[in-house]
Amino acid sequence: MSRREARAKRSRIMVELTPADYEVLNRWRASADEELDQSAGETTLAGAISAMIRATAADHVVNDAVLDLMRREQS
Numbered sequence: 001m002s003r004r005e006a007r008a009k010r011s012r013i014m015v016e017l018t019p020a021d022y023e024v025l026n027r028w029r030a031s032a033d034e035e036l037d038q039s040a041g042e043t044t045l046a047g048a049i050s051a052m053i054r055a056t057a058a059d060h061v062v063n064d065a066v067l068d069l070m071r072r073e074q075s
Contacts, residue, residue, distance in 0.1 A: 015049070
C-alpha cells in the first residue's frame, strides 16, 4: 500500500456521548454552519470531530485545554 493509499483509508470509530455533550456538539455544529455560511446540517458531526482532532494535535493551547478538561474529569 502506498503512502497515499494509507492516508486515504478512513477509520470508523464509535463515540459515546452524554445527552448533554451530544447537545453541545450539535449546537456547535449549527453555529459552525452559520459561521461557514452553509445550510443547516451541512457540517457533519464526523467532519466537526475530525477538525477538532486536527486542531488539538496542531495547537498547544488547544491541546493544553483538552488535557486540562480530561484531568478535571478524572478527579
